[in-house]
Amino acid sequence: MTLVMAAGRSRRFGPADKRLARLPDGRTLLAASLEASLTLSSRRVLVVRAGESLASLGLDVPGPEAPRRLVAPNADEGLGASLGDAFAWLLEEPGLGDVEAAAVWLGDMPAIAPATCRRLAAAAAPGRIVRPSHDGRPGHPVLFGRAFWPRLATLAGEQGARGVIAAHPRACREIEVEDGGVHRDVDTPAMLKSLPGAS
Secondary structure: OEEEEOOOOOHHHOOOOHHHOEOOOOOEHHHHHHHHHOOOOOOEEEEEOOOOOOOOOOOOOOOOOOOEEEEOOOHHHOHHHHHHHHHHHHHHOHHHOOOOEEEEEEOOOOOOOHHHHHHHHHHOOOOOEEEEEEOOEEOOOEEEEHHHHHHHOOOOOOOOOHHHHHOOHHHEEEEEOOOHHHHOOOOOHHHHHOOOOOO
16 A cells, blocks of 8 residues: 555645646646556555645546645645555544555656665565665655554644654664665755656
8 A cells, every 4th residue: 555645735736736737647646656666566545625626736646656645634734644644544434444655656756666666665564664775865655554544544734754763763674775766755846847857
C-alpha cells in the first residue's frame, strides 16, 4: 500500500499548482509521481485537500491502476496533519486488514527508480520502518510497518514522521541505493527543470 501525499499548498513553487506542472514528456508532476509509485505497489491512495477530485487533478483515468482518493480534512495544518488523517483512515478501513506496511510517497517525487522500489518492498515488514539512503542521506519513500500506524495516526501540524522514525531506531532499516531520485523532490520551478530529461 502506498500513500501518495498531494495535499500540500506548495507555496515555494509560486502561484501555480505544482502538481499540474508539466514535464518534458507532457505528463504532470503528480501523474509522473503516481506512475513511478506503481513499481512499489499497485494499491495506492492519493491524499488530497477537500474539494479536489481525480478529474480536477487531471487523473480521471478509469481502470484497476487508478489511485483511490482520500481527502485529508486537516491538510491546511501541514504535512503531519495530512499523514495523521491518512493513517487514521488506514486503521479504520476494514478492507485493509491484510496490509502489512504502508509507504509514504511525496507527490512531487517522480524520479525514484523501479529498482529502488523493489528493494524497499522486499524489506517491508509489520514491525519495521524501511527507507532508502543515497550518499549517506536518508530519502523517500519511507515504508512504515503496521505496528507504527497508531502512532502515525496521531500526527498533527507541520512536523512529518521524523519523530516516529527517531523514536524507533532499532526498527529502522536503511537501504543504501544508487538512486539520487530518493532525494529529488520538486519545491520550485528551477527544481522541476533540473529533473532528468528536462531542458
